Amino acid sequence: MLNDKIILLVEDNPDDVELTLRAFKKSNLMNEVIVKRDGAEALDFFFGKDGVADKGNNGLPAVILLDLKLPKIDGLEVLKKLRADERTKLIPTVILTSSKEQNDVVNGYKSGCNSYIRKPVDFNRFAEAVRQMGLYWLVLNEATPKSRGL
Amino acid sequence: MTRQRGLPGDASKPAFVFALIFFVLAAGILIAGWFSYRKSAQHFRAEVERELSAIAELKVGELVLWRQERLADGGIMFKNATLSALVRRVVEKPADADAQRKLQNWFGKYEAHYQYDEVRLLDTQGVTRLSAPAGLPAVTAEVVEHAAEASRSGQVTIQDFYRSTHDQQIRLAVLIPILDEADGNRPLGVLVLCIDPAKYLYPFIQRWPTPSATAETLLVRREGNEAVFLNELRFQTNTALNLRSPLDRVTMPAVQAALGREGIMEGVDYRGVPVMAALRTVPDSPWALVARIDAEEVYAPLHTQLWQVIVMVGVLLFSAGAGVGLVWRQQRVRFYRKEAESAEELKASEELFRTVSLSVTDIVYEWDLKETLIWYGNIDGIMGYPPQGFPRTLGGWATTLHPEDKERVWKAVEGQLKGATPYALEYRIRNKNGEWRWWSARGTALRDGRGEPYKWIGAISDITEHKQEEQTLLKSRKAALNIMTDAVEARDRAEQMSKALRLKNLVFDASIAANSIADMNGNITEANEAFLRVWGYPSKDEVIGKPLLHFVNDYNDAVAIVTALNSTGQWEGDYLAKRKDGSTFVAYGLATTIKDEKGTVIGYQSAVMDVTGQRDAEKELKKHRDHLEQLIAERTEDLKKSEERFRTVADFTYDWEYWADAQRRLLYISPSCERITGYTQEEFYKYPTLIDTIVHPDDLGVFQAHVDDYHIGTKRTDSTDWSFRIIDSRGNMHWIGHVCRPITGEDGTYKGRRVSNRDITEGKKAEMAIQGFNESLRRNNAELQALNSELEGFAYSVSHDLRAPLRTIDGFSHALLEDYEDKLGVQGKDYLRRVRASTQRMAQLIDDILKLSRITRSEMNIEKVNLTQIAWSIIDELQKSQPERLINIKIAEGLEDTADPRLMRVALENLLGNAWKFTGKQSEAVIEFGSTKEGEKKVYFIRDNGAGFDMAYADKLFAPFQRLHTTEEYAGTGIGLATVQRIARRHGGKAWAEGQVDKGATFYFSLQ
Known part of the structure; x- marks a missing residue:
């Protein structure tokens, strides 16, 4: 079911969290959204004591929205760690950031992100971007072979 | 002693047996050889027969096929309505030229493309009505006859080989009756396709598939009591239809073939040569085919085989004979060996007999190799003894032997006994009177079968008289020789003297x-x-x-x-x-x-x-020597003068010069040393190590190493140029620029170094000042770089951190507008819209600042850039964004430069974008991009007829965020021209503008 899929949002700015959730709602994406406030928390979510990485596909998010500028461990580092682990390397990850620096974009793709979205200042455009992203990764994009097997 | 010398009786019996064995073997070999040859001959014959049959079969098959093809050619015309209609027109209306032409045309094709050399149309009377080639004479009577038959039978037939009467050519012909189908198959005439057999048929018949010297195929047919040869033969010319053979010559394969026989036969051919032939009749034809080959060729390989068999049989016979002979011989050898052994004993007694019968003057003796000696002959008498008085024992005899000869005799005896040397010598024996007699002795040891001596037989004779004569002769000969030698010597001496005299005269004369x-x-x-x-x-x-x-x-x-x-x-x-x-x-x-x-x-x-010439030369030589001495004196004088001159010049040189020889001794030092070092010339001459002591301690090592290198020759570059420091007599430091050169003699030997030292303290100070300046420049540069990267970090955080609050402001304003719309009222909503507009404008400003800083920071990538092309692509994009606008665009062709393509695109985007934007209110907008010259410099310009500007603000145009219009009038942040200016500057050029309000503007930029 479409709505069973979990979305993981890694974002330190509470305003942005609020606005992103609002954008989801506006786009009728009713999935459960788990929010992590920094890179360490995000990694802990996967690989910590009760991490979801071991729980198989039930606990794994269908898509991760990742900010680059994060306290403690930054977004690129988080992405690399996820890609290095066999259990999490296939989870679609979208970088969601204010930066448009060439370097950030290149490094993001190099580290294995699936999409790169720059947060526009205009909320309407932001909502549109989030909607497109949700539509693609949650609805259109087929689940990875691994998850389909279960 | 008699003994049977012939073959013993038991030896002749085997010889007979051996002969018998040999004859049986020989018979076997011969029979085997004969059968082997017979078998291979039969096999071989069968092979040849098969080959001949196969060839005959093949040819017959092809001949049949060929005949069928010819009949098929005829079949095409036979019962052909069109043709028969044409023929009827030709036959019945001789004036119908059209029909004639058409038919002629048809004939022509047959003549040209098939193997028919004549095509004729005969009418029912046998008259040639039409032919190809045209106008052929009347056809041979034989053909007319057959044509009539064909006409009657209504069948396509082949007219066999015949000789044409008009050209004597041999031909065949296909006869095709043409019937008028419309009129109950009434015969209209006969079409004759004549074939020249020389074109295909003869070559085909003559062809033989394997290389052969005599093989051929021939075609015959029977005519009455004769067999007629139909083709040209290999070994006889002009045979076709000419060569005939009566049918009673039954040995001839051609006759047999004509009689209808088939198969293989051996017989005699037309040349009278024995041949082997395969005979075949060709079905549906009068022909019989003979494939023949000379018997000689057929049997040639068989002859070789026969010879091989004969040689083989011969070899086998020989081997059998040799084998039998060998066995027989071995038996005989064994027999003879036995014989030889018994003959040995005989030989010993015979030897004795022979020795005894020697001349009577000799005395023969026999020695048993121990003590006993037996003398035959009057030994006692000769030696002056009474009978039996001369010793009969070896020991006794030995006492009569001359002591000097004893050793010789024993040695000789021993040599003979060992079988090594013959025993023949002379020795002296004393007779009864005590007189020494010379004896010549010979002897031999008799040996048994194993070669062991068992007896000695010898003979001796008295040679005393002979020996004495010899002595006398020797003496007189010696005397004669002496006299002769004296004479020869005297003659030689005389000769020598006269020779010396002659020589003397010769020397005198010559x-x-x-x-x-x-x-x-x-x-x-x-x-x-x-x-x-x-x-x-x-x-x-x-x-x-x-x-x-x-x-x-x-x-x-x-x-x-x-x-x-x-x-x-x-x-x-x-x-x-x-x-x-x-x-x-x-x-x-x-x-x-x-x-x-x-x-x-x-x-x-x-x-x-x-010696007149010699004396003159000596005089001349002396004259030269004198002159040379004078010259040397003059040169010495010159040298003295030049040295003075040199010293004068050297003494006044400004630089501190000195000259050290190969042993490092100071030969010369210029007085200017005092000006630079504070020490006088004399001091330098007096203290050879003074230079080392005034060199700055930090430079002394390098200085001494340099001097060492120079004198030792490890590094003696022609000119070295470096500097060192000295401390002068007053304690001041000087920088010395040092140049030195090696001095070499004419022969290339090293003669020391010449040094020129210059005080370069002032220059050095300036150089150091520059170094300091460079150092501070480097520091500034590093600071600038640090600042730059700081700016980069700043820009990064601007883009990220400043945008985040903006997003919040905008986002929540939007939320307010949506969620609390009814509570806000019209004014409240308007305020919030303003808030949102401002946030978006600020976001735009932030982006533009970033863009500007990126342009300044990014790396340049200079290459050839086609500006015309870039301009057009930008215009295309602008046109796409506002397809409704109609603007007159003029872009010069071939604008090319070396620049960073990305930056050039940004600059042109801004300039063309501006022109596009500011002509927005113009009904007939014109935008122009081109280049012009300003002095030597190439200058690009973008001209429009848009809003323009007041020249008073021309300078402000290029400052960031400086705008001359409100946002309501024309959108924008005011960053575009600042960007253009920076891009131009980064290329080493500049940007500027000219304009007039409402009259348009022209923006210029230059590169490099």
Whole structure:
């Protein structure tokens, strides 16, 4: 079911969290959204004591929205760690950031992100971007072979 | 002693047996050979027959096919309605030219493309009505006859080989009756396709699939009682239809074939040669085919085989004979060996017998190799003993032997017993009277079958008389020899003496010196050729008898020479001689007196050479030497002068010069040393190590290493240029620029170094100041770089951190507008819209700042750039964004430059974008991009006829965020032209603008 899929949002700015959730709602994406406030928390979510990485596909998010500028461990580092682990390397990850620096974009793709979205200042455009992203990764994009097997 | 010498009885029996064995073997081999040959001959014959049959079969098959094809060719025309209609028109209306032409045309094709050389149309009377080639004469009667038959039978037939009457060619023909179908198959005529067999048929028949010297195929047919040959033959010409053979010659394969026989036969062919042939009849034709080959060719390989068999049989027979013979021989050898052994004993007794029967003058003896000696003959008498008186034992005999000969005799005996040497020698034996007699002895040891000696037989004879005669002869011969030797020696001595004399004369005559001999009175008695030549006399006669004085120019010279000779016996020296013609020459002479055995002077002899030339050369040489000495003196003087000059110049040189020889001794130092170092010339000369002490301690190592390198020669570059420091006598430091060169002699040897030192303290100070300046520049640069990266970090956080609050403001304003719309009221909503507009504008400003800073920071990538192309692509994009606008665009062709393509695109985007934007209110907008020259510089411009600007603000245009219009009038943040300016500057150029309000603007930029 479409709505069973979990979305993981890694974002330190509470305003942005609020606005992103609002954008989801506006786009009728009713999935459960788990929010992590920094890179360490995000990694802990996967690989910590009760991490979801071991729980198989039930606990794994269908898509991760990742900010680059994060306290403690930054977004690129988080992405690399996820890609290095066999259990999490296939989870679609979208970088969601204010930066448009060439370097950030290149490094993001190099580290294995699936999409790169720059947060526009205009909320309407932001909502549109989030909607497109949700539509693609949650609805259109087929689940990875691994998850389909279960 | 008699013994049977022939073959023993039991030996002849095997010989007979062996002969029998051999004959049986030989018979077997011969029979086997015969059968082997027979078998392979049969096999071979069968092979040839198969081959002949196969070829005959093949040819027959193809001939049948060929005939069928010809009939098929005819079949095409037979019962062809079109053709028969044409023929009817031709036959019945001779004036129908059209029909004739058409038919002729048809014939032509057959003649040209098939193997038919004539095509004719015969009418029912056999008259040729039409032909190809056109106008052929009447056809052969034979054909007319057959044509009539064909017409009657209504069948396509082949007219067999016939000879055409008009050209004597042999042909075949396909006869096609043409029937008028419309009129109950009434015959209209016959079409005749004539075939020239020479084109295909004959070559085909003659062809033989394998290489063969005699094979051929021939075609025959029967005509009455004859077989007729139908083709040209390999070994006989003009045979086709000409060569015939009566049918009773049954041995001829052609006859048999004509009679209808098939199969293989051997017979005699048309040449009378034996042949092998395969016979076949060709179905549906009168032909019979013979494939024949000469028997000789067929059997040639068989002959080879026969020979091989014969050779093989021969070899086998020989081997059998040899084998049997060998066995037989071995048996015989065994037999003879036995014989030989019994013959050995016989030989021993025979030997004894023979020895005894030697001449009676000799005495024969026998020795049992122990003590016993048996003498045969009168040994006692000869030796002066009573009968049986001479010793009969070896020991006794030995006492009569001369002591000097004993050793020799025993050695000889031993040598013979060992079988090594013959026993033949002479020795002395004493007779009864005590007289020594010479005996010559020979002897031999008799040996048994194993070679062991068992007895000795010998003979001796008295040779005493003979020996004495020999002695006498020897003595007289010796005396004669002595006399002869003396005579020869005497003769040799005489010969030698005369030879020496001859030699002396020869030397005298041949000498290149002018030799002469004079008598006691000083008159010439002898002179040689050289004398005559030197003094210029043609013959000796004019010289002999003349006094010596005659040949000397100065009387006094002559007197002096003679006086010297008389007193000391010899004279040597130069004098002036006078030739026959009165001319003189310098003579160098050597003269001595001649004395006889008693020491009395009997004359004079002299040897003279003309040394005039030599003396002249000596004089010349001296002259040169003198001149040379004078020159040296002059040069020395010059040198002295030049040295003075050099010293004057050197002493006044500004630089501190010095010169050290290869042993590092200071040869010269210029006075200017004092100006630079504070020490005088004298001090430097006095203290050779002074230079080392004034060099700055930090530079001393390098300085000394340099000097060492130079003198040792490890590094002696032609000119070195480096600097070091010295401390002068007043304690001040000076920088010295040092140049030195090696001095080499003409032969390349090292003669020391010449040094020029210059005080470069001032220059060095300036250089150091520059270094300091560079250092601070480097520091500033580093600071700038640090600042730059700081700016980069700042820009990054601007983009990220400043945008985040903006997003919040905008986002929640939006949320308010949506969620609390009814509570806000019209004014509240308007305020929130303003808030949102401002946030978006600020976001735009932030982006533009970033863009600007990126342009300044990014790396340049200079390459060839096509500006025309870039401009057009930008215009295309602009046009796409506002397709409704109609603008007159003028972009110059071929605008190219070297620049960063990305930056050029940004600059043009801004400039063209501006022009596009500011012409937005113009009804007939014009935008132009081109280049012009300003002085030497290439300048690009973008001109529009848009809003323009007031020139008073021209400078402000290019400052960031500076705008001349409100956002309501024209959108924008005011960053575009600042960007253009920065791009131009980064390329080493600049940007500027000209304009007038409402009259448009022109923006210029230059690169480099």
